[in-house]
Amino acid sequence: DVKVTQSSRYLVKRTGEKVFLECVQDMDHENMFWYRQDPGLGLRLIYFSYDVKMKEKGDIPEGYSVSREKKERFSLILESASTNQTSMYLCASSLSWDEQYFGPGTRLTVT
Amino acid sequence: KQEVTQIPAALSVPEGENLVLNCSFTDSAIYNLQWFRQDPGKGLTSLLLIQSSQREQTSGRLNASLDKSSGRSTLYIAASQPGDSATYLCAVNGAGTASKLTFGTGTRLQVTL
Numbered sequence: 214d215v216k217v218t219q220s221s222r223y224l225v226k227r228t229g230e231k232v233f234l235e236c237v238q239d240m241d242h243e244n245m246f247w248y249r250q251d252p253g254l255g256l257r258l259i260y261f262s263y264d265v266k267m268k269e270k271g272d273i274p275e276g277y278s279v280s281r282e283k284k285e286r287f288s289l290i291l292e293s294a295s296t297n298q299t300s301m302y303l304c305a306s307s308l309s310w311d312e313q314y315f316g317p318g319t320r321l322t323v324t
Numbered sequence: 325k326q327e328v329t330q331i332p333a334a335l336s337v338p339e340g341e342n343l344v345l346n347c348s349f350t351d352s353a354i355y356n357l358q359w360f361r362q363d364p365g366k367g368l369t370s371l372l373l374i375q376s377s378q379r380e381q382t383s384g385r386l387n388a389s390l391d392k393s394s395g396r397s398t399l400y401i402a403a404s405q406p407g408d409s410a411t412y413l414c415a416v417n418g419a420g421t422a423s424k425l426t427f428g429t430g431t432r433l434q435v436t437l
Contacts, residue, residue, distance in 0.1 A: 217367075246424075255429040256413070271424065303367055310355050310417060313425060315368040 216240070217316035219304055225322045232291040234319055236304030242314075244307045245287035247271075247279065249300040250318075256303065262287055294323045326351045326418050330428035337404055338436050345399040345431045347414035352392050358425065359388050359399050360413045368413065372399070404435045 220235035236245065246261040248271075258271030260279040268279050276298060280288045287306075291298055304316040327350045337343050347357070356375045360368040372381045372388040374397070380389040387400040397414055411432045415425040 253429070256415075256425075256427040258424055261424060301365075305368075312358060312370050312373045313415075314370060315360075317367040318365075320365070 217304060217306055217314050219302075219316040219319050221319050222317060223320050223322075225324065226291075226294050227324055228295060230291075230294050230323075232294050232321070232323075234289040234291075234302055234304075234321070236287045236289070236306075236316055237285055238287075238306040238314070239285065240306065240308070240314075241284065242306035242308050243284075244309070244313075245281065246305040246307075246313065247277075247287065247289045248303045248305065249273070250303060251300050259289065296323050299323045326416060326426045328414060328416055328426050328428040330412075330414060330431050332431060333429070334432040334434075336434045336436060339404060339406060341404050341435075342400065342402050343404055343433070345401070345412050345414075345433070347397040347399070347428055349395045349397075349416045349426075351418060352395050353418060354392060355417045357388075357390055357397050358415050358417070359386075359397075360415065362411045362413060362430070364411075371412075401433075404433075406435050406437060409434050 217238045247259045248256045250256045257273050262268045262281040278290045302319045305313045307313040329348045331346050358373045359371045362368050374381045374390045385402040390397045411430040413430045415427045
């Protein structure tokens, strides 16, 4: 079974803090993704990576950056957290264009 | 730009009923379509993946169909159970978009006793 894990289920941070969200997959998948999910807006792609050190912007990359130093790990970075980044963050991975597998999500609150 | 719509937004049915969830998409140039289930406050669980060359996929009580030319997919749930209560999301993987999914906003299903 594919397993995608995220470092925290719940996180509370203050405005202006630097925030790291970590995602790890154990199936040697090439592709990894970060989404955010908001009521009424659905899931929106922030960034994705198709190989180590390779990344591409998704639909809403502003205010975020990513890092992929190892194939199994994909980090989302909020350089200076703001209240409008309060959301559910979901990580996913896939092999090529195949099925995407999701982690349990991190609910981030920025106060 | 691909747009994915799911109707209805919410559905309540008594236990035992068969039901159909609908998903439509605007650009028929897709690579595949995936159905997910999401429980409140949790991540997404993949239910079925249909490749663009396929017409349907089945897993247990679930059957998903795809009509690419008309931009539609349906998820059929047979003999619904209270444990099926969740939000169901469909997502399309557009050809040429490097594995990026476009999601619908989901159908929230409640199966009552």
